[in-house]
Amino acid sequence: MPSVRGALNGLLLGVNTLLAFTLMVPPALVKLLVPADRVRTGCDRVLNGLAGGWVGVNNAWIARACPAPWQVRGVEGLNPRGWYLVSSNHQSWVDILVLQRTFHGRIPFLKFFLKRELIWVPVIGLAWWALDFPFMKRGRSTGRGDLATTRRSCEKFKRVPTAVINFVEGTRFTAAKHAAQNSSYRHLLEPRSGGLGVALATMGEQFEAMLDVTIVYPEGTPSFWALLCGNVKAVTVDVRQRAIPPDLLGGNPSGDKARRAHIRKWIEAQWKDKDRLIQGLLAARRGARE
Secondary structure, eight states, X not given: OHHHHHHHHHHHHHHHXXXXXXXXXXXXXXXXXXXXXXXHHHHHHHHHHHHHHHHHHHHHHHHHHOOSOOEEESOTTOOTTSOEEEEEOOOOTHHHHHHHHHXXXXXXXXXXXXXXXXXXXTTHHHHHHHTTOOEEOOOTTTOOOOHHHHHHHHHHTTSSOXXXXXXXXXXXXXXXXXXXXXXXXXXXXXXXXXXXXXXXXXXXXXXXXXXXXXXXXXXXXXXXXXXXXXXXXXXXXXXEEEOOOGGGSSSOGGGOHHHHHHHHHHHHHHHHHHHHHHHXXXXXXXXXXX
Protein backbone atom coordinates (compact mmCIF):
# COMPACT_ATOMS: atom_id res chain seq x y z
CA MET A 1 0.00 0.00 0.00
CA PRO A 2 1.27 3.54 -0.78
CA SER A 3 0.91 4.67 2.85
CA VAL A 4 2.99 1.73 4.10
CA ARG A 5 5.57 2.38 1.40
CA GLY A 6 5.65 6.03 2.38
CA ALA A 7 6.16 5.19 6.05
CA LEU A 8 8.98 2.76 5.27
CA ASN A 9 10.73 5.21 2.94
CA GLY A 10 10.32 7.94 5.55
CA LEU A 11 11.89 5.66 8.14
CA LEU A 12 14.76 4.85 5.76
CA LEU A 13 15.31 8.54 5.07
CA GLY A 14 15.35 9.27 8.81
CA VAL A 15 17.80 6.47 9.62
CA ASN A 16 20.03 7.45 6.70
CA THR A 17 20.03 11.09 7.84
CA LEU A 18 20.76 10.20 11.46
CA LEU A 19 23.61 7.87 10.48
CA ALA A 20 25.16 10.42 8.13
CA PHE A 21 24.91 13.12 10.79
CA THR A 22 26.48 10.89 13.44
CA LEU A 23 29.43 10.18 11.17
CA MET A 24 29.78 13.90 10.43
CA VAL A 25 30.20 14.88 14.08
CA PRO A 26 33.92 13.98 14.48
CA PRO A 27 35.20 15.80 11.36
CA ALA A 28 32.87 18.71 12.13
CA LEU A 29 34.36 19.09 15.61
CA VAL A 30 37.92 18.90 14.23
CA LYS A 31 37.01 21.52 11.67
CA LEU A 32 35.61 23.74 14.43
CA LEU A 33 38.54 23.37 16.82
CA VAL A 34 41.56 23.29 14.47
CA PRO A 35 41.95 26.51 12.46
CA ALA A 36 44.65 25.22 10.06
CA ASP A 37 43.47 25.49 6.43
CA ARG A 38 44.89 22.08 5.45
CA VAL A 39 43.05 20.39 8.31
CA ARG A 40 39.78 22.13 7.50
CA THR A 41 40.13 21.29 3.81
CA GLY A 42 40.59 17.63 4.72
CA CYS A 43 37.53 17.78 6.98
CA ASP A 44 35.53 19.36 4.17
CA ARG A 45 36.42 16.48 1.86
CA VAL A 46 35.33 13.91 4.46
CA LEU A 47 32.09 15.79 5.17
CA ASN A 48 31.29 16.14 1.47
CA GLY A 49 31.98 12.42 0.97
CA LEU A 50 29.58 11.51 3.74
CA ALA A 51 26.97 13.85 2.29
CA GLY A 52 27.44 12.21 -1.09
CA GLY A 53 26.85 8.80 0.48
CA TRP A 54 23.65 10.13 2.05
CA VAL A 55 22.47 11.26 -1.40
CA GLY A 56 23.36 7.87 -2.91
CA VAL A 57 21.18 6.00 -0.41
CA ASN A 58 18.31 8.44 -1.01
CA ASN A 59 18.64 7.96 -4.76
CA ALA A 60 18.34 4.19 -4.29
CA TRP A 61 15.01 4.32 -2.45
CA ILE A 62 13.64 7.00 -4.80
CA ALA A 63 14.47 4.80 -7.82
CA ARG A 64 12.72 1.86 -6.15
CA ALA A 65 9.69 3.87 -5.05
CA CYS A 66 9.32 5.75 -8.36
CA PRO A 67 10.46 3.33 -11.08
CA ALA A 68 9.03 5.37 -13.96
CA PRO A 69 12.00 6.91 -15.83
CA TRP A 70 12.57 10.62 -15.41
CA GLN A 71 13.37 12.72 -18.45
CA VAL A 72 16.75 14.34 -17.75
CA ARG A 73 18.71 16.16 -20.42
CA GLY A 74 21.76 18.38 -20.56
CA VAL A 75 23.95 16.63 -17.95
CA GLU A 76 26.53 15.27 -20.36
CA GLY A 77 30.12 16.42 -19.98
CA LEU A 78 29.81 17.88 -16.48
CA ASN A 79 32.90 17.86 -14.25
CA PRO A 80 32.54 16.12 -10.85
CA ARG A 81 35.63 18.05 -9.66
CA GLY A 82 34.55 21.43 -10.98
CA TRP A 83 32.95 24.57 -9.60
CA TYR A 84 29.41 25.40 -10.74
CA LEU A 85 26.76 27.98 -10.02
CA VAL A 86 23.36 26.27 -10.24
CA SER A 87 20.09 28.15 -10.68
CA SER A 88 16.68 26.47 -10.63
CA ASN A 89 12.98 27.17 -10.37
CA HIS A 90 11.40 26.03 -7.10
CA GLN A 91 8.01 24.40 -6.54
CA SER A 92 8.32 21.81 -3.77
CA TRP A 93 10.67 20.27 -1.22
CA VAL A 94 10.81 17.43 -3.74
CA ASP A 95 12.93 19.73 -5.93
CA ILE A 96 15.92 19.22 -3.63
CA LEU A 97 15.91 15.45 -3.96
CA VAL A 98 15.29 15.74 -7.70
CA LEU A 99 18.33 17.99 -8.07
CA GLN A 100 20.49 15.72 -5.92
CA ARG A 101 19.48 12.67 -7.94
CA THR A 102 20.07 14.51 -11.22
CA PHE A 103 23.57 15.74 -10.38
CA HIS A 104 24.88 12.98 -8.06
CA GLY A 105 28.34 11.95 -9.28
CA ARG A 106 28.24 14.50 -12.09
CA ILE A 107 29.13 17.65 -10.13
CA PRO A 108 30.22 18.26 -6.50
CA PHE A 109 27.72 18.01 -3.67
CA LEU A 110 25.16 20.81 -3.93
CA LYS A 111 25.34 23.64 -1.37
CA PHE A 112 22.04 25.49 -0.99
CA PHE A 113 21.27 29.06 0.00
CA LEU A 114 18.98 28.61 3.02
CA LYS A 115 16.87 30.83 5.23
CA ARG A 116 18.65 31.42 8.52
CA GLU A 117 15.77 29.94 10.51
CA LEU A 118 16.42 26.51 8.95
CA ILE A 119 19.61 26.12 10.98
CA TRP A 120 17.32 25.09 13.88
CA VAL A 121 15.83 22.13 12.00
CA PRO A 122 16.67 19.08 14.17
CA VAL A 123 19.68 17.04 13.03
CA ILE A 124 19.81 18.23 9.44
CA GLY A 125 20.25 21.89 10.43
CA LEU A 126 23.51 21.03 12.17
CA ALA A 127 24.61 18.99 9.15
CA TRP A 128 23.97 22.01 6.93
CA TRP A 129 26.12 24.11 9.25
CA ALA A 130 29.01 21.59 9.17
CA LEU A 131 28.83 21.51 5.37
CA ASP A 132 29.10 25.33 5.19
CA PHE A 133 25.67 25.90 3.69
CA PRO A 134 25.12 29.67 3.40
CA PHE A 135 22.35 30.82 5.74
CA MET A 136 20.70 34.08 4.71
CA LYS A 137 18.79 36.41 7.03
CA ARG A 138 16.03 38.29 5.30
CA GLY A 139 15.36 41.84 6.43
CA ARG A 140 11.76 42.73 7.23
CA SER A 141 11.86 46.12 5.61
CA THR A 142 13.89 45.52 2.47
CA GLY A 143 13.42 41.79 1.85
CA ARG A 144 17.12 41.50 1.04
CA GLY A 145 19.35 38.69 2.29
CA ASP A 146 22.17 39.14 4.72
CA LEU A 147 24.73 39.47 1.94
CA ALA A 148 27.68 39.81 4.31
CA THR A 149 26.92 36.37 5.78
CA THR A 150 26.53 34.93 2.30
CA ARG A 151 29.89 36.38 1.28
CA ARG A 152 31.64 34.72 4.23
CA SER A 153 30.01 31.39 3.37
CA CYS A 154 31.02 31.62 -0.28
CA GLU A 155 34.63 32.34 0.70
CA LYS A 156 34.74 28.88 2.32
CA PHE A 157 33.73 27.24 -0.95
CA LYS A 158 37.10 28.11 -2.49
CA ARG A 159 38.81 25.29 -0.56
CA VAL A 160 37.27 22.34 -2.41
CA PRO A 161 35.28 21.86 -5.65
CA THR A 162 31.76 23.08 -4.98
CA ALA A 163 28.41 23.49 -6.68
CA VAL A 164 26.48 26.44 -5.24
CA ILE A 165 22.75 26.44 -5.93
CA ASN A 166 20.38 29.34 -5.60
CA PHE A 167 16.59 29.20 -5.91
CA VAL A 168 16.36 32.63 -7.46
CA GLU A 169 12.63 33.01 -6.75
CA GLY A 170 13.46 32.94 -3.03
CA THR A 171 10.47 30.76 -2.13
CA ARG A 172 8.39 27.90 -3.50
CA PHE A 173 5.97 28.69 -6.32
CA THR A 174 2.27 28.62 -5.46
CA ALA A 175 -0.72 30.04 -7.27
CA ALA A 176 -1.39 32.39 -4.35
CA LYS A 177 2.16 33.79 -4.33
CA HIS A 178 2.06 34.12 -8.10
CA ALA A 179 -1.16 36.13 -7.92
CA ALA A 180 0.07 38.27 -5.01
CA GLN A 181 3.20 39.21 -6.96
CA ASN A 182 1.27 39.81 -10.17
CA SER A 183 4.24 38.00 -11.70
CA SER A 184 5.16 38.80 -15.27
CA TYR A 185 5.85 35.09 -15.85
CA ARG A 186 3.22 32.43 -16.41
CA HIS A 187 4.87 29.60 -14.46
CA LEU A 188 7.43 31.39 -12.29
CA LEU A 189 7.71 33.95 -9.52
CA GLU A 190 9.74 37.11 -10.00
CA PRO A 191 13.49 36.40 -9.67
CA ARG A 192 15.62 37.79 -6.85
CA SER A 193 19.30 38.17 -7.66
CA GLY A 194 20.82 39.22 -4.31
CA GLY A 195 22.36 35.94 -3.14
CA LEU A 196 23.35 34.96 -6.65
CA GLY A 197 25.07 38.31 -7.15
CA VAL A 198 27.18 37.80 -4.02
CA ALA A 199 28.18 34.31 -5.20
CA LEU A 200 29.35 35.85 -8.48
CA ALA A 201 31.22 38.60 -6.65
CA THR A 202 32.92 36.26 -4.19
CA MET A 203 33.93 33.27 -6.30
CA GLY A 204 32.60 33.98 -9.77
CA GLU A 205 35.97 33.52 -11.46
CA GLN A 206 36.12 29.94 -10.18
CA PHE A 207 32.79 28.90 -11.69
CA GLU A 208 33.17 26.91 -14.88
CA ALA A 209 29.61 27.76 -15.89
CA MET A 210 26.12 28.39 -14.65
CA LEU A 211 23.83 25.37 -14.80
CA ASP A 212 20.37 26.74 -15.57
CA VAL A 213 17.94 24.04 -14.37
CA THR A 214 14.24 23.80 -15.17
CA ILE A 215 12.17 21.27 -13.21
CA VAL A 216 8.71 20.36 -14.52
CA TYR A 217 6.15 18.03 -12.94
CA PRO A 218 3.74 17.34 -15.84
CA GLU A 219 1.15 15.72 -13.56
CA GLY A 220 1.21 18.50 -10.96
CA THR A 221 3.58 19.60 -8.25
CA PRO A 222 4.04 16.68 -5.82
CA SER A 223 4.24 16.85 -2.04
CA PHE A 224 7.13 15.26 -0.17
CA TRP A 225 4.73 12.60 1.10
CA ALA A 226 3.80 11.77 -2.49
CA LEU A 227 7.46 11.12 -3.25
CA LEU A 228 7.83 8.86 -0.21
CA CYS A 229 4.74 6.93 -1.30
CA GLY A 230 6.02 6.53 -4.86
CA ASN A 231 3.28 8.67 -6.38
CA VAL A 232 5.62 10.82 -8.48
CA LYS A 233 5.25 9.38 -11.96
CA ALA A 234 6.68 11.99 -14.29
CA VAL A 235 9.58 14.40 -13.80
CA THR A 236 11.35 16.43 -16.46
CA VAL A 237 14.69 18.10 -15.74
CA ASP A 238 16.29 20.34 -18.34
CA VAL A 239 19.87 21.50 -17.69
CA ARG A 240 21.55 24.19 -19.79
CA GLN A 241 25.14 25.29 -19.33
CA ARG A 242 25.45 29.05 -19.63
CA ALA A 243 28.67 31.02 -19.79
CA ILE A 244 28.87 33.69 -17.08
CA PRO A 245 29.57 37.14 -18.57
CA PRO A 246 32.98 38.39 -17.33
CA ASP A 247 31.56 41.80 -16.42
CA LEU A 248 29.32 40.16 -13.78
CA LEU A 249 32.29 38.80 -11.82
CA GLY A 250 33.89 40.51 -8.82
CA GLY A 251 32.85 43.91 -7.58
CA ASN A 252 30.37 44.64 -4.82
CA PRO A 253 26.77 44.18 -5.99
CA SER A 254 25.34 45.25 -2.64
CA GLY A 255 26.75 48.74 -3.16
CA ASP A 256 26.60 49.02 -6.93
CA LYS A 257 23.14 49.65 -8.38
CA ALA A 258 24.34 49.39 -11.96
CA ARG A 259 25.89 45.97 -11.33
CA ARG A 260 22.74 44.74 -9.58
CA ALA A 261 20.67 45.91 -12.52
CA HIS A 262 22.97 44.12 -14.95
CA ILE A 263 22.78 40.86 -13.01
CA ARG A 264 19.01 41.17 -12.76
CA LYS A 265 18.71 41.75 -16.52
CA TRP A 266 20.81 38.64 -17.16
CA ILE A 267 18.62 36.54 -14.86
CA GLU A 268 15.38 37.94 -16.27
CA ALA A 269 16.43 36.90 -19.79
CA GLN A 270 16.95 33.35 -18.48
CA TRP A 271 13.59 33.47 -16.70
CA LYS A 272 11.80 34.37 -19.93
CA ASP A 273 13.42 31.38 -21.67
CA LYS A 274 12.55 29.15 -18.72
CA ASP A 275 8.91 30.27 -18.71
CA ARG A 276 8.57 29.47 -22.42
CA LEU A 277 10.29 26.11 -21.91
CA ILE A 278 7.91 25.13 -19.09
CA GLN A 279 4.91 26.13 -21.19
CA GLY A 280 6.20 24.08 -24.12
CA LEU A 281 6.87 20.99 -22.00
CA LEU A 282 3.44 21.12 -20.38
CA ALA A 283 1.74 21.65 -23.74
CA ALA A 284 3.62 18.68 -25.22
CA ARG A 285 2.51 16.51 -22.31
CA ARG A 286 -1.12 17.53 -22.78
CA GLY A 287 -0.84 16.82 -26.50
CA ALA A 288 0.57 13.35 -25.83
CA ARG A 289 -2.34 12.54 -23.54
CA GLU A 290 -4.88 13.60 -26.16
